[in-house]
Amino acid sequence: MASLDLDYTLDSVEPMEPFDRGRRRKIRWGRGIILAAAALYFIIPFYAAMQFSLEDIQGHFSLQPLTELFSQPGFLSATWLSTQLAVVTMVLTMLLMVPTVIYVHLRMPRFRPAMEAITTLPIIIPPIVLIVGVLEASPLWLKSSPYLLALVYVVLAMPFVYRSLDAGLGALDVKTLVEASRSLGSNWFSTIVRVLVPNLRSALLSASVLTLALVFGEFTMASLDNWTTIPVWIAFAPTVNPRINTLVAMIFLLVTVVVLMLLVSFDRSQSRRTRSN
Amino acid sequence: MTDLATDTGTSPSGVRGEVPRPKRLAGALVRSIRTSAPVAPFALYVLLGLGIPTLVIIIFAFRSNAGHFTTDNMKTILSGGQYLTGFETSLKLAFVTSVASGVVGTFVAYAIATSKHDLFKRLIAATSGVLANFGGVNLAFMFIASFGPAGIATKWLASAGINPWNHGFNLYRFWGVAFVYMYFQLPLMVLIITPAFHGLRESWREAAENLGASSWRYWRHVGLPVLMPSVLGSMLLLFGSGFAAYATAEALTTGTIALTPIQIGAILQGNVLAGQANIAYALGFMMIVILLITVLAYSLLRRRSSKWLR
Numbered sequence: 001m002a003s004l005d006l007d008y009t010l011d012s013v014e015p016m017e018p019f020d021r022g023r024r025r026k027i028r029w030g031r032g033i034i035l036a037a038a039a040l041y042f043i044i045p046f047y048a049a050m051q052f053s054l055e056d057i058q059g060h061f062s063l064q065p066l067t068e069l070f071s072q073p074g075f076l077s078a079t080w081l082s083t084q085l086a087v088v089t090m091v092l093t094m095l096l097m098v099p100t101v102i103y104v105h106l107r108m109p110r111f112r113p114a115m116e117a118i119t120t121l122p123i124i125i126p127p128i129v130l131i132v133g134v135l136e137a138s139p140l141w142l143k144s145s146p147y148l149l150a151l152v153y154v155v156l157a158m159p160f161v162y163r164s165l166d167a168g169l170g171a172l173d174v175k176t177l178v179e180a181s182r183s184l185g186s187n188w189f190s191t192i193v194r195v196l197v198p199n200l201r202s203a204l205l206s207a208s209v210l211t212l213a214l215v216f217g218e219f220t221m222a223s224l225d226n227w228t229t230i231p232v233w234i235a236f237a238p239t240v241n242p243r244i245n246t247l248v249a250m251i252f253l254l255v256t257v258v259v260l261m262l263l264v265s266f267d268r269s270q271s272r273r274t275r276s277n
Numbered sequence: 278m279t280d281l282a283t284d285t286g287t288s289p290s291g292v293r294g295e296v297p298r299p300k301r302l303a304g305a306l307v308r309s310i311r312t313s314a315p316v317a318p319f320a321l322y323v324l325l326g327l328g329i330p331t332l333v334i335i336i337f338a339f340r341s342n343a344g345h346f347t348t349d350n351m352k353t354i355l356s357g358g359q360y361l362t363g364f365e366t367s368l369k370l371a372f373v374t375s376v377a378s379g380v381v382g383t384f385v386a387y388a389i390a391t392s393k394h395d396l397f398k399r400l401i402a403a404t405s406g407v408l409a410n411f412g413g414v415n416l417a418f419m420f421i422a423s424f425g426p427a428g429i430a431t432k433w434l435a436s437a438g439i440n441p442w443n444h445g446f447n448l449y450r451f452w453g454v455a456f457v458y459m460y461f462q463l464p465l466m467v468l469i470i471t472p473a474f475h476g477l478r479e480s481w482r483e484a485a486e487n488l489g490a491s492s493w494r495y496w497r498h499v500g501l502p503v504l505m506p507s508v509l510g511s512m513l514l515l516f517g518s519g520f521a522a523y524a525t526a527e528a529l530t531t532g533t534i535a536l537t538p539i540q541i542g543a544i545l546q547g548n549v550l551a552g553q554a555n556i557a558y559a560l561g562f563m564m565i566v567i568l569l570i571t572v573l574a575y576s577l578l579r580r581r582s583s584k585w586l587r
Contacts, residue, residue, distance in 0.1 A: 031388035038385045038463070042408065045460070048423030048430040055429075100319040107312055117576055118323055124517030124568045125327065127524075128538045129561035132545060133330025136337065155326040160406060210406050219413040219524040224545060235414040235528055246422045249415035253407070260403040265396060 046250070053247035065244045072244060078233035081146060085229065086215040088150040090208055093157050098204070101165040102196055105174055112166075119162040122155050130155075131221040146227050153215055161207045168203025172196075205263050213256040331565060338562035340555055350559035360540060360560060367537045368567075370451065371520035374458040379512035381459075382466025383504075389467065390474035402471070408464035413524030420457045420529065424448050449530045457529060458522070462515050469514060473507035473582065506582035513575040517568050537564055 056062040069075060104111050122130075134152055135143060142148050177199065181191040197204065219231040228236075230252070234245045341347040354360040389401050423430040426442055434441055447453050477500060485495040523538035532539050537560055544557040 031391065034384050034388045038381070041463075042460070044430055045419050045423040048428060048433075049419040052422035052429045096319055096322055100316055103315045108316065111313075111316065117572070120514070120572065120575070121327060123514060124521050124572060125331070126521035126538055126541075126561070126564050126568070128541050128545075129334055129521075129564055130327070130330055132541070132557065132561060133333045134326070137329045137333045152326060154322070158323075160410070206403060206406065210410060213407055213410050217411060217413055217415055219528070220542075223524075224542070231414045231524075234418065243422075246418045249418045253411055253415060253419075256407045257404055260407055261400055264399045264403045 046253070049246055049250050053243040053250060055243075065241060065247050068241065069244055069247065072237065074228060074233055074237060075248075078228050078230050081227065082216050082230040085146065085150045085153065086212050088147055089153040089157060089215050090211050092150065092154045093161055093211055094204070094208075096154065097158070097161050097165060098197065098200075099192060101162060101169065102174070102192060105166075105169045106178060115162065116166075119158045123159050127156070127218075127220040128224065131224050135225065146225075149218075149222060149225055149227060149229075150215075152221055153211075153218065156218070157207075157211045157214055160210050164203045164207040164210070165200065168200045172199050202263070206260060209256060209260050209263065213252075216252050216256075334558050334561045334565065337555060337558035340558075342555060350555050351563075353556060354559055354563065359535060360537075360556070363535045363537045363540045363560075364563070366451070366535050367520055370455060370458070370536065371516045374455050374462050374519045375512045375515035377455070378459050378462035378466050378515055379508065382463050382511075383470055383508055385463070386467045386470045387474055390471055402468070405464035405468045409461055409468055412461045412522060414528040416457060416460055416525050417528035420448060420460075424453075424456075449533065451534065454526050454529060454534060457525060458519055461525075462519060465518060466511055466515055469511045470507060473504055473511075477503060503582075506578040510575045510578035510582060513571050513578070517571045517575075520571075521564070521568065 053065055054061055054063065056064065101115070104115055131152065134148070138148060142151075174196070177195050178191055181195045186194070216230050218229070219235060222229040223232045223235070230248065234248050237245060338350060339346055339348065341349060354364075389398055392398055420428075422428055424441070425431065425448055431440065431442060448457070481499050481503075482495055485499055490498070521538065523536075523542060526534055526536055527539055527542060530539075532543060541557045541560050541564075544553050544560075
């Protein structure tokens with residue numbers, strides 16, 4: 001320990017490296033073990049399920065489930081329904097959340113804790129309770145439409161859409177941007193659409209992908225509302241081959257993760273910003 | 278603007294406020310309505326999509342089948358039997374998974390937050406976002422395919438000589454469900470606790486070290502006290518999300534595990550005696566009460582953590 005302390009005093013000339021090297025190494029080891037264990041927990045089930053769904057009876061790799069998928073009864077209509085719901089949910093969420101969050105950031109910063117509290121509620125209000133209340137409260141014409149689900153999904157999407165937008169706005173100098181735009185004569189609408197939204201691109205994109213993932217994964221409400229979306233299809237589809245259902249579930253997870261990762265790694269604006277912080 | 282000017286201009290100390298004060302109040306009211314007007318659509322949406330449905334549940338929870346006010350639904354639940362057991366199991370499951378994911382998630386988040394690779398951090402954040410929302414049927418199918426009795430991972434372990442199913446592991450019972458829940462609880466923890474680590478200022482550590490503190494003492498007296506409210510608050514959120522989850526356990530156990538959300542679902546889908554719908558609302562109401570307490574505790578802890586962390 002004493003030698004390490006000596007090391008430290010020598011090193012402390014360098015302002016960015018307050019740690020001594022020995023501790024650095026220890027931390028790195030600890031970090032490696034923790035991260036590796038977590039990675040195993042997350043990768044093993046995924047990999048195993050992939051292998052399960054792409055293996056034929058003899059245990060050989062086969063892409064046959066993938067080709068059989070599209071001829072499964074109900075799969076295409078479920079995909080179509082989920083896609084429609086996803087589009088409606090995304091459009092509504094953006095129209096509702098983007099102006100509100102920007103406005104709160106600019107004009108009502110005192111309302112921010114309230115916004116945060118409100119958008120926390122959907123994480124913990126049980127979806128099964130919420131959908132029952134929604135079905136009881138909504139008029140018949142709405143109840144018989146699948147878009148009722150989209151309306152509720154907007155509520156479910158609020159927590160991460162709000163957080164993503166809030167973080168995105170926090171990284172911008174919103175005030176200067178808005179003042180510049182306003183003093184150059186543009187109105188609020190074009191300030192939002194042409195100045196703020198392009199700057200929030202990465203936040204908006206990741207919020208959209210998460211919304212997509214939500215709509216393509218939500219089972220509770222869709223099943224209680226009796227609509228066969230993709231997750232409901234996966235759970236109840238009369239397929240001959242259970243591997244196909246697992247395969248669909250895995251494909252959606254894989255696609256969402258890959259798309260988000262691509263977005264994140266190709267997004268240069270964000271990395272420049274975080275580096276300057 | 279104008280009423281302010283007249284106000285200061287015409288009123289010497291005593292006469293002030295006969296006419297101008299209500300005017301001023303009204304003006305302030307109009308102004309505050311005008312500033313908060315753009316938030317109205319959002320507020321209305323939350324009211325319709327979250328407030329009214331919750332209210333409906335509360336009203337129905339205290340209604341008899343004939344439509345009168347009654348507390349019988351509550352009495353039925355609280356008198357013991359399957360519904361009380363359901364609450365017990367649900368609370369236990371939420372507690373176990375939130376504490377386990379909370380502790381492990383804090384270490385994982387710390388390991389990530391102290392990493393120097395910016396891209397790595399952002400990739401993890403993106404993946405956590407997806408996994409925290411990955412639940413329900415898809416998650417259940419993934420674990421059945423991997424750790425189910427005929428799952429691939431089970432086969433691997435069996436060929437290594439330790440088939441977990443022969444050693445008391447059952448994916449479809451309490452601990453199996455808890456094991457699966459961590460798959461979305463852990464990323465959720467990483468997601469919500471990470472900002473707290475960014476709030477820990479390097480200067481605090483430097484100050485502690487200059488005063489001769491070891492790493493242990495730094496964490497004991499500075500790091501942990503500052504982080505604790507955030508960690509506990511995040512765990513409360515995990516508790517809430519674990520308590521509220523339905524689809525994962527339902528798809529995994531096909532409803533055989535007695536959790537409150539599953540009991541509600543069973544009643545609503547008519548798998549139980551007819552005329553019990555109000556019991557479902559009463560169960561929902563009690564869940565909301567428990568979750569409300571959770572959120573209140575969470576917001577108290579948040580206020581405390583915002584003292585040090587921005």
